[in-house]
Amino acid sequence: MSTATTTKDAGDLEFEAPRAGELAALLVSAERPPRPGAWSASLTFGWRAMLKIKHVPEQLFDVTAFPIMMVLMYTYLFGGAIAGSVDAYIQFLLPGILTMSVVMITMYTGVAVNNDISKGVFDRFRTLPIWRPAPMVGYLLGDVVRYLIASVVMLAVGLIIGYRPHGGPVGIVLGIAVLMVFSFAFSWIWTMFGLLLRTEKSVMGVSMMVIFPMTFLSNVFVDPRTMPGWLQAFVNNSPVTHVSTAVRELMAGNWPAADIAWSLGWSAVLVVVFGTVTMRLYNRK
Template identity: 65%
Template structure:
């Protein structure tokens, strides 16, 4: 066993490798950038959701093929019986079916989050130094593209078979924007189910248990005046009825101020109630 003396170390000083001054040392010496804010983090996760559509385009079938099938089936099956002709019926039907299709699409937010949990992706995101709810908000923002595609496809299909909105382009645009605002708020329901249940099938079942009766107990297909009195009360207090009436009124060129206010009020209530529940569930995961 040998022991090095201070003199030996001094003699070897010139032989030691010099301290690196390359890119690594430059990075270490630089000031660390601040963490992303809530908005930028949410937009980044929203972009991730949209990239999924780019790499798996077949998942857009639910917002392209299904809406067209709904428009064609309901128009030509029930148009003659309910309004005298399919062309007359589609003027009333299309705004309502547009609302129904977009609201049904909201459950896919919960499915995507449930898949992230199952694959462990959400656990990795929780380790990032970002605003924690941004992972959920990003999913919701990314699905806005789905709602826009579904609305565009249905409007094109409706125009081809005779839908003529008297409100023109401004009325159609305002109606679609109002619907997207409500769909974003309603997506928190599906997001809650995505965190609450264990698998994708249960998310679909739980979401449809809520969406199905809300859609059919509304004025989407027929005027509530033709219904029994007790059923009219349920229909008039249904948020889907307010949304469908508001969108229909805007596309017809009317000013459905009351229904618009009800729609915005329901949107705020959905975000406050189900957004809070979703955040609590997310923190417990």
């Protein structure tokens, strides 16, 4: 039994591979595009987060239907019992419930991060020649837009049912600005959990355990002076209480310098502590 083998010389091929020198010259002949800066890379990833909402509009449920439900439910359930009327209670409640709702929806940042990790997307990000924190910062910048949507929706509902901000447009803008800064900083906690925990359900479970005590044990619903002394000590020093008071007073036309300082101070601490831990986990994972 014999086998016939057909061979072709390299010279018989129609295509001849370029030599090493020619290939190197071809690669370096064109000018390389400049490396994107930190801000440019972060905005790109922020736009990516917004495109995900475009393709899955159901993600807007937590910044539209959920805030409306929170405002209406708490106003009409507790307004008469706590303040005597809905009109009186909405003046106190709306800035607080606005703070509470936005802080609560920050946990979805960690869920999104964990979801991308499970799909292997972050492995691709790590190979890119970009500022290393850009994917994380981009997530948070994209979510700030969601927080703004939730704020606008809640304010619109509040105005319809009787809320009147005496601080006018300036007070509203300043109050929302303080809330956005704190929410951006607070979201770093969930990016850490998104990297640390294995599943989305774990991230949501831990987030609920942290968020519910922080938001309910605050001055969102009632004045802390009606609480027991030991509880007042905790509530009066809660970061959510300082943010809620700052938003409430700014929208009322006042200037709560101490609460604004506390809110911005807490924001700086959260970014430094949890931002550092997040990036260490991101570099290791």
